[in-house]
Every structure is written in C-alpha cells, then in structure tokens.
Amino acid sequence: xxxxxxxxxxxxxxxxxxxxxxxxxxxxxxxxxxxxxxxxxxxxxxxxxxxxxxxxxxxxxxxxxxxxxxxxxxxxxxxxxxxxxxxxxxxxxxxxxxxxxxxxxxxxxxxxxxxxxxxxxxxxxxxxxxxxxxxxxxxxxxxxxxxxxxxxxxxxxxxxxxxxxxxxxxxxxxxxxxxxxxxxxxxxxxxxxxxxxxxxxxxxxxxxxxxxxxxxxxxxxxxxxxxxxxxxxxxxxxxxxxxxxxxxxxxxxxxxxxxx
Amino acid sequence: xxxxxxxxxxxxxxxxxxxxxxxxxxxxxxxxxxxxxxxxxxxxxxxxxxxxxxxxxxxxxxxxxxxxxxxxxxxxxxxxxxxxxxxxxxxxxxxxxxxxxxxxxxxxxxxxxxxxxxxxxxxxxxxxxxxxxxxxxxxxxxxxxxxxxxxxxxxxxxxxxxxxxxxxxxxxxxxxxxxxxxxxxxxxxxxxxxxxxxxxxxxxxxxxxxxxxxxxxxxxxxxxxxxxxxxxxxxxxxxxxxxxxxxxxxxxxxxxxxxxxxxxxxxxxxxxxxxxxxxxxxxxxxxxxxxxxxxxxxxxxxxxxxx
Numbered sequence: 120x121x122x123x124x125x126x127x128x129x130x131x132x133x134x135x136x137x138x139x140x141x142x143x144x145x146x147x148x149x150x151x152x153x154x155x156x157x158x159x160x161x162x163x164x165x166x167x168x169x170x171x172x173x174x175x176x177x178x179x180x181x182x183x184x185x186x187x188x189x190x191x192x193x194x195x196x197x198x199x200x201x202x203x204x205x206x207x208x209x210x211x212x213x214x215x216x217x218x219x220x221x222x223x224x225x226x227x228x229x230x231x232x233x234x235x236x237x238x239x240x241x242x243x244x245x246x247x248x249x250x251x252x253x254x255x256x257x258x259x260x261x262x263x264x265x266x267x268x269x270x271x272x273x274x275x276x277x278x279x280x281x282x283x284x285x286x287x288x289x290x291x292x293x294x295x296x297x298x299x300x301x302x303x304x305x306x307x308x309x310x311x312x313x314x315x316x317x318x319x320x321x322x323x324x325x326x327x328x329x330x331x332x333x334x335x336x337x338x339x340x341x342x343x344x345x346x347x348x349x350x351x352x353x354x355x356x357x358x359x360x361x362x363x364x365x366x367x368x369x370x371x372x373x374x375x376x377x378x379x
Numbered sequence: 380x381x382x383x384x385x386x387x388x389x390x391x392x393x394x395x396x397x398x399x400x401x402x403x404x405x406x407x408x409x410x411x412x413x414x415x416x417x418x419x420x421x422x423x424x425x426x427x428x429x430x431x432x433x434x435x436x437x438x439x440x441x442x443x444x445x446x447x448x449x450x451x452x453x454x455x456x457x458x459x460x461x462x463x464x465x466x467x468x469x470x471x472x473x474x475x476x477x478x479x480x481x482x483x484x485x486x487x488x489x490x491x492x493x494x495x496x497x498x499x500x501x502x503x504x505x506x507x508x509x510x511x512x513x514x515x516x517x518x519x520x521x522x523x524x525x526x527x528x529x530x531x532x533x534x535x536x537x538x539x540x541x542x543x544x545x546x547x548x549x550x551x552x553x554x555x556x557x558x559x560x561x562x563x564x565x566x567x568x569x570x571x572x573x574x575x576x577x578x579x580x581x582x583x584x585x586x587x588x589x590x591x592x593x594x595x596x597x598x599x600x601x602x603x604x605x606x607x608x609x610x611x612x613x614x615x616x617x618x619x620x621x622x623x624x625x626x627x628x629x630x631x632x633x634x635x636x637x638x639x640x641x642x643x644x645x646x647x648x649x650x651x652x653x654x655x656x657x658x659x660x661x662x663x664x665x666x667x668x669x670x671x672x673x674x675x676x677x678x679x680x681x682x683x684x685x686x
Contacts, residue, residue: 130488212470378432
C-alpha cells in the first residue's frame with residue numbers, strides 16, 4: 120500500500136467518521152438528551168428511592184452497584200442505535216450510493232460507521248458518568264480495564280447495529296432487534312442484580328448472555344467486583360469483535376441490500 | 380485516441396429473472412459527448428449502474444480508461460463521476476457539506492474539497508443556497524446539486540443518468556451549456572436520456588438501446604443522414620385559409636399561420652420556396668419540427684418487429 124493510498128484511506132475514514140459525528144450532534148435533542156433523562160430516572164427511582172431499601176450488593180450500596188451497569192447499558196444502546204439508524208437511513212434514501220460509487224474500500228466504510236457509533240456511545244457514557252456523580256461517589260478500581268471494556272463493548276454493538284441495518288428492509292426492522300433481543304439481554308445481564316442472587320439454573324442461563332460478561336467486566340473495572348472472570352470476558356469480547364467485523368465485511372462485499 | 384469506456388458482451392439478469400442487458404458492446408472515446416438513448420426500461424440505467432458498480436453484471440467485460448472495473452475498482456472509480464437518475468443525497472444535510480463530504484470520499488483534503496465545492500456550486504448557480512439544507516432546494520436545483528457533487532473530484536468521465544428529467548426548459552438549457560463547457564475542458568460525458576432533443580443538441584455520438592440490445596451505435600450526424608424525411612414548420616406572413624397545393628410536396632396547415640411541409644430525402648428545400656413563391660405565399664420564418672430523431676428512433680425500434 121503506497122503512502123498516497125494510505126493518506127487517501129485516512130481522509131476517507133475521517134470524512135465518514137466526521138459525517139457520522141456531525142449527524143448525531145446535529146440532532147442532539149434526539150440522540151443525547153433522551154438517554155440522559157432515562158438514565159437519570161433510573162438513578163433516582165432504582166438507585167435512590169428503591170435502592171435505599173435494598174441495602175448492600177456485592178459489598179457496595181445498591182446505587183454504587185447499579186451505576187456501572189447503567190452506564191454500560193447506555194453505551195451499548197446508543198452505539199447500536201446510532202449505526203443501525205444512520206446506515207439504514209442512508210440505505211433507505213440511497214445516499215449510501217455516494218460511498219458505494221467512490222473508491223472507499225469496504226473496511227474503511229465499515230470502520231467509519233462503527234467509530235461514528237462508538238463516538239456517540241462513549242459521549243453518552245461520559246455524560247451518564249457525570250450524572251451519576253450527583254448520586255454516587257466515583258470509584259475507579261482499574262482505569263485500563265474500564266476503558267477497554269467500554270470501548271470493545273461499544274464496538275461490538277456498533278457492529279451489531281450495522282448488521283441489523285444491512286438486513287433491514289423497512290424501518291420496523293431496525294426496532295425489532297433492540298426491542299426483542301437487546302433490551303431483554305441487557306436487563307437480564309446483571310445491570311440491576313448480582314447473579315449470585317439467582318437460583319443455580321438461571322445463574323447458568325445468564326452465562327449464555329454476552330452482555331452479562333460486558334457489564335460484569337465493566338463493574339470490575341470500576342468497583343473491583345465481578346460475577347465472572349474478567350479475562351474470560353475480554354476474550355469473549357474479542358471473539359465477538361472479530362466475528363462480527365468479518366461478517367459485516369462479508370455482507371458489504373456481497374453488496375447485500377446495497378448493490379443489485 | 381484512448382477509449383474512455385469499452386464494454387464487451389455485457390449481460391445482466393436481475394434476481395427476479397428480468398434480463399435487462401442482452402450482450403451489449405459499446406466503445407466510447409475519451410473526450411466524447413455520448414448519448415445512450417432508449418425508452419424506460421430499455422437498459423440505460425442498468426448500463427450506467429454496471430459502470431458505477433452499483434449493479435453487478437452477470438457476464439461480459441467493462442473497462443474504464445483501459446482498466447477492468449472488476450480488477451481495478453480503486454483506479455476506475457477515481458476517474459468516474461456519477462449523476463444518478465434519482466436524487467440520492469441526505470436531504471437534511473447542508474448543500475455545501477454534501478459536496479465537501481463527497482470530496483472526502485475521494486481522498487481530497489478538506490481545504491481543496493471546500494474550494495472545489497464552492498467552484499462548482501457557483502458555476503451551477505447554487506452558491507446562494509450553499510448553507511441551506513438540501514431539502515429546501517427546488518427539483519431543478521437538486522439535480523444540479525447532484526452534478527456538482529459528481530464533479531467535486533474532477534473525474535475524467537462523467538456519467539449522467541437522465542440529468543434533466545423533470546427540469547424546466549430554462550434550467551435544462553443552462554444545464555446543457557454547463558455540460559458542454561465541462562466537455563470542452565476535456566471531460567468525457569456519457570448521458571442517458573429519452574429526450575431526443577437533448578441527445579441531438581449535446582452529443583456527438585449516440586447508441587440507441589431497446590430491450591437490452593443496442594439497435595444503433597453511430598454519430599449523431601450519420602444518424603440524422605438516415606432520416607428519410609424531415610418536417611419543417613413555416614410561419615406565414617399572411618394567414619392561409621387552407622393548405623396550398625405544392626407540386627410533389629406533402630404539406631398540412633397546422634393553424635392559419637403555420638404550414639408543415641414534409642421533405643423526402645431526395646427533395647430540396649429550394650423547390651418548396653419556388654412553389655410557394657409561385658403561389659405568392661410569403662414565408663416569415665422557418666424551423667425544424669423538433670421530433671426528427673423521434674421518428675428515426677421509432678423506425679429503428681420497429682425494424683426488429685418487422686423482420
């Protein structure tokens with residue numbers, strides 16, 4: 120690869136990322152405000168009002184226990200939502216053809232959309248962390264693990280959003296997965312409880328939920344407590360990243376839903 | 380002279396079984412202004428789609444400036460600008476951003492992309508709207524924005540899929556002027572159209588496509604030479620009550636002041652005027668009836684049915 124084409128690829132990548140970031144910044148009332156309101160309500164209702172009656176969980180107050188899970192939930196939801204809605208909209212109104220007729224390689228297109236979605240996920244995660252400071256003190260057990268887990272989880276779900284958008288044929292199709300798959304997995308992934316509270320059978324079932332590993336690894340980074348082995352969680356995240364990236368590239372290369 | 384486009388035995392069958400292209404072959408020289416003419420569903424847009432890689436061919440070879448589109452997509456796409464038939468930009472983006480972003484997709488630094496965007500938006504009369512969302516543009520302006528977007532990286536080959544469909548006459552003329560200017564500066568242009576007047580006014584060479592097959596591929600001049608008859612409209616200085624009897628010429632009174640005269644290829648226009656002068660009929664002005672290519676087009680399409 121010559122330096123000229125490397126420069127070209129970097130310019131194209133930056134263009135896609137900046138276009139994506141500009142999009143979610145332009146409609147910040149739709150993209151940034153609602154998740155912050157939702158997470159604030161969770162903090163108030165579950166953390167403050169109900170949490171005060173629950174007592175400790177995993178050695179921390181209930182509020183402190185749910186903060187990492189709620190931040191991770193916001194990151195996951197928004198990374199996914201950004202890519203699925205942006206890519207599907209561009210596919211639907213065919214503005215994606217701007218990119219498809221240009222020389223931008225498929226992996227640059229995919230990376231650009233993913234990083235654009237990760238940007239929104241991390242921005243929401245950052246705002247959610249700031250909001251959480253009104254309700255709870257800031258703990259940081261391991262900064263590196265915290266950042267790596269949130270970044271990798273965000274990438275995994277941005278890729279998930281991309282695949283959803285590729286297969287979607289109508290706007291209904293981009294809400295089905297978040298509603299019927301993503302939300303149950305997040306709620307059953309240990310955001311609000313420790314799996315130690317569950318009967319053996321359901322504790323075993325929880326191990327099949329990928330989000331369970333992400334939330335626990337993130338909680339480990341912040342609080343130092345986890346229901347799973349953190350390195351196994353990293354391994355799972357890495358596997359998901361590689362598999363979903365490869366599958367997304369395969370779909371782009373095939374032109375699924377994009378080229379006739 | 381090098382070929383801008385070389386297409387050989389191009390076939391395309393869509394997933395639903397519709398065979399859009401049935402083995403077309405085409406050669407467009409660099410610097411040409413080339414028309415691909417055909418009715419709706421003839422295969423024009425599919426051909427443009429294959430060139431721009433939005434449509435995957437079933438078989439055949441497609442080269443742009445001597446490079447195979449499949450094997451050298453990076454090089455061929457860099458040389459290509461595409462103006463689609465349907466508006467396909469994000470309507471909520473600003474006009475300027477749409478063009479600058481496209482520059483970025485072609486690896487242009489932001490400063491250069493902004494300069495080029497301003498240049499082409501000005502040339503296409505859109506600079507006043509550059510800070511507005513694209514949805515606020517009129518239909519004609521949207522089509523010109525598509526042209527500005529396709530030109531931002533200054534491609535050697537510009538593909539336009541019915542660029543003036545639904546555009547009013549004034550805008551159509553100004554778009555034609557602009558395209559001719561771009562072509563004179565060295566850009567090869569291929570446009571699809573079903574406006575025969577457009578092809579006649581702009582293009583040097585033409586291919587007529589029907590049912591996925593090229594039925595004619597020649598220069599506009601030699602195509603017009605094939606016309607068996609031409610229709611002229613004569614504006615009379617004084618109104619006529621009925622069509623005059625002209626020896627050897629068919630004519631019809633369109634309205635009291637306009638006479639349509641049909642001239643066979645072996646006949647001379649001078650003889651028409653001699654006849655009219657003998658009848659003491661004064662002609663104020665004269666024009667071609669604009670559908671002469673249309674007659675030829677229809678006759679070409681009818682040929683296979685007759686044979």
